[in-house]
Amino acid sequence: MxxxxxxxxxxxxxxxxxxxxxxxxxxxxxxxxxxxxxxxxxxxxxxxxxxxxxxxxxxxxxxxxxxxxxxxxxxxxxxxxxxxxxxxxxxxxxxxxxxxxxxxxxxxxxxxxxxxxxxxxxxxxxxxxxxxxxxxxxxxxxxxxxxxxxxxxxxxxxxxxxxxxxxxxxxxAGAGQAAKICNNMILGISMIAVSEAFVLGESLGLSHQALYDVASTASGQCWALTTNCPVPGPVPGSPANRDYRPGFAAPLMAKDLGLAAAAIRAGEVRAELGLRAAEMYRGFAQGPGAEQDFSGIVETLRNEPLRNPEGQAHE
Known part of the structure; x- marks a missing residue:
């Protein structure tokens, strides 16, 4: 007592x-x-x-x-x-x-x-x-x-x-931790989505600023875009403008998503994006992102070859 x-x-x-x-x-x-x-x-x-x-x-x-x-x-x-x-x-x-x-x-x-x-x-x-x-x-x-x-x-x-x-x-007891891993699962998935959108925009000839100006005031608006934008320029205070020096380090995001993935599996919850985000951040944190902000994953998306569902790189 x-x-x-x-x-x-x-x-x-x-x-x-x-x-x-x-x-x-x-x-x-x-x-x-x-x-x-x-x-x-x-x-x-x-x-x-x-x-x-x-x-x-x-x-x-x-x-x-x-x-x-x-x-x-x-x-x-x-x-x-x-x-x-x-x-x-x-x-x-x-x-x-x-x-x-x-x-x-x-x-x-x-x-x-x-x-x-x-x-x-x-x-x-x-x-x-x-x-x-x-x-x-x-x-x-x-x-x-x-x-x-x-x-x-x-x-x-x-x-x-x-x-x-x-x-x-x-x-x-434990509810604070439950909220934390759910929140950071949203953040991790959001950052991957925002990063993919910028990489797609680059391939289509769209400037970073133009995409930001649209998405930040439209349905794509989110914290990963407007506060921690993964590309240099649109948000001066984001880690992208200082060589991805960590605000929130990629290994910490990998850790949090790992906790979320463990909870997903234990509860047999259908959360495929959460599991995929955990896998992606684990690889990023163990490689080029070991000392980077979690938003640096945009460079991995930009530079690594696209793989088909069988895991093979597209020509």
């Missing part, structure tokens, strides 16, 4: 574990909002950058959590979250009734397991993956997709508001 008074505990001390490209700016925004943040990261450079932004360094994740009222994590995968919670002793080190908020993007089953482990240790938990990428983390404009009990999400809200512009309570 969670300590009955836990939901009334203020967000006095915030532990933040995972201070990389996303976690570092998020922790810095908490400091700017007036919160005391004690952080840890296994990478010394990431920890040093966070300290420069006002985060207090802890020698370990367990040490960071020992006196915290809320523990936030931003880690690569579900296995890292579960190992940190249980095997490495994060749950055991925290005071009873601590709120654990995991902002990582992980499998729904892992998120539910993390909730259960936290509850068994006498704590509260919220899964709160984010949308908005590194730029959103830096600007404090992230969207949080939260899963958990009403009281726990409400308790996390002041912190989420300091790091983002919108929080959507999606439902019980």
């Amino acid at each position: 969670v300590n009955p008074s836990a939901q009334d505990r203020p967000c006095g001390v915030v532990a933040f574990v995972g201070l990389g490209h996303m976690g570092g700016p998020m922790a810095a925004n908490l400091v700017r909002a007036g919160h005391r943040v004690v952080g840890h990261d296994l990478v010394p450079r990431a920890l040093d950058a966070a300290v420069a932004a006002g985060v207090e360094a802890a020698p370990s994740a367990v040490a960071a959590a020992a006196d915290a009222d809320v523990v936030l994590t931003m880690l690569p995968a579900g296995r890292h979250v579960l190992a940190l919670y249980e095997e490495e002793g994060l749950l055991a080190a925290a005071r009873p009734g601590t709120l654990f908020v995991d902002c990582s993007t992980i499998d729904v089953a892992d998120a539910r397991a993390a909730h259960a482990a936290a509850a068994a240790a006498g704590h509260a938990a919220v899964d709160a993956p984010v949308s908005g990428g590194v730029m959103g983390a830096e600007a404090g404009t992230l969207t949080f997709m939260a899963g958990g009990a009403d009281t726990d999400v409400a308790r996390a809200e002041p912190l989420l508001s300091a790091m983002g512009k919108k929080t959507v309570h999606c439902g019980p």
Whole structure:
């Protein structure tokens, strides 16, 4: 059982574990909002950058959590979250009734397991993956997709508001992760569709600007086009204008689509485009897109030969 008074505990001390490209700016925004943040990261450079932004360094994740009222994590995968919670002793080190908020993007089953482990240790938990990428983390404009009990999400809200512009309570444990993988499946498919349209337009002699001017104000309008346009020119702030340096890295999109594909197969859902998008981004991230923004897939579509249904390249 969670300590009955836990939901009334203020967000006095915030532990933040995972201070990389996303976690570092998020922790810095908490400091700017007036919160005391004690952080840890296994990478010394990431920890040093966070300290420069006002985060207090802890020698370990367990040490960071020992006196915290809320523990936030931003880690690569579900296995890292579960190992940190249980095997490495994060749950055991925290005071009873601590709120654990995991902002990582992980499998729904892992998120539910993390909730259960936290509850068994006498704590509260919220899964709160984010949308908005590194730029959103830096600007404090992230969207949080939260899963958990009403009281726990409400308790996390002041912190989420300091790091983002919108929080959507999606439902019980794991619902935030479910919303995240569905949203990013839409994004991945959309980026492939937008990229294919530009490549087709090139073959037909249509300029990038002309296609953008039409589609951005017509039925083809979408975020992948108007914010993260995959070709240089029409949207000055898009990664295409800086050699596809990542805003949202292709390997992260491949990871998210892999989670979606696993859920599709487990649920026996007919989602053929989602499965194909996962396959395409997996290949892109393992090859030329390893250090590129996910919109760089347009170059793969432009340069690789078209294949027929049997997998053979057309002459």
